Amino acid sequence: MTPFAVATALMDSLSGRGGEEQAGPVECRVRVPATTTNFGPGFDTFGAALRLYNWIVLRVGGSEPAGPPHPMVQEAAAAYARAAGSSSPPFECTISGDVPCARGLGSSATVRAGVLVGLNEVRGRPLSREQLVALGSELEGHPDNVAAAILGGFTISTGGGQTRVPLGSRLEFVAFVPEMEMETKWARSVLPQAVSLPDAVWNLQRAARIAAAICLRRYEELRGLFEDRWHEPARVERIPGWEQIKKSAYEAGALGFYLSGAGSTLMALADGRGAEVAEAMTRVASSAGLTGSCLQVKAENRGAKAWVRHLPRRVVHGGRKHVS
């Protein structure tokens, strides 16, 4: 059954049309990738999706949900309903997966993107992916994570739109994920509210070259472009061993090194030397007293992906309806 047919059947079911042919509940499973953002000087602009996922599962039209969904889920559903022009039927939502929370890998974006993509899928896709990115960006307060999570690949976002390019399979992301959490709310509260002209020019020049090198797949030109003068200095004060870990990653052959999103993950980019970079970062983090674990992961070019399943439908026996 196509998503549109599922949606039509679901709406018939919810409106009581369809008699004995009524559809049962619908389950939509959405796989949403983790995201790494900023890439040093590209604050709130650059994002990339990673092959590390959360699963957001929506069950629409079944029995009454056991309790209210997570506030982030409720907010996303309300925003979707406003944009799509009708209220959502009650649904249950479960969140699971491998994306760690409050580590700068876009966990909150996976939840918001998953709800938006899932509800849209169940409704027969009345909104475009770009409209979903715009909605998710409003909910997040910045567009970089949600654009990459929904569209996949490398994204350059302005809030009003984004440019997306696929990433090559030879590029590796080496993430040292500390046990220590860093909440985005805190990490944004310590940002300087003004930057000097030389620092603005410094970041702009490097961000433009990073975008060009990635779009042209000239990854070797990324070396030396990741030094940020806007957001990292205030944030990394909380990360023991930051400078030493960065130095060790570059010495092991990293192309770039930056604070992923709002932290706390320290991210290196590598092209064929990921294992050496991971080993160096882990060793130096340990001697600096930063506990955590290291992941080597490739980019995900596909973005959020949804599967809709029609659960056993209602059966009418002697005028009484049962939901299996």
Ligand SMILES: Nc1ncnc2c1ncn2[C@@H]1O[C@H](COP(=O)(O)OP(=O)(O)OP(=O)(O)O)[C@@H](O)[C@H]1O
């Ligand atoms: N998977 C999740 N399930 C439930 N709540 C979540 C989940 N992910 C994030 N949250 C909620 O969102 C809050 C904010 O997440 P936050 O933005 O700090 O982390 P993040 O999205 O992992 O990091 P970043 O945005 O820097 O990539 C968390 O403290 C938590 O309340």
Ligand SMILES: N[C@@H](CCO)C(=O)O
């Ligand atoms: N660009 C955002 C990502 C965090 O979610 C920040 O650095 O605050």
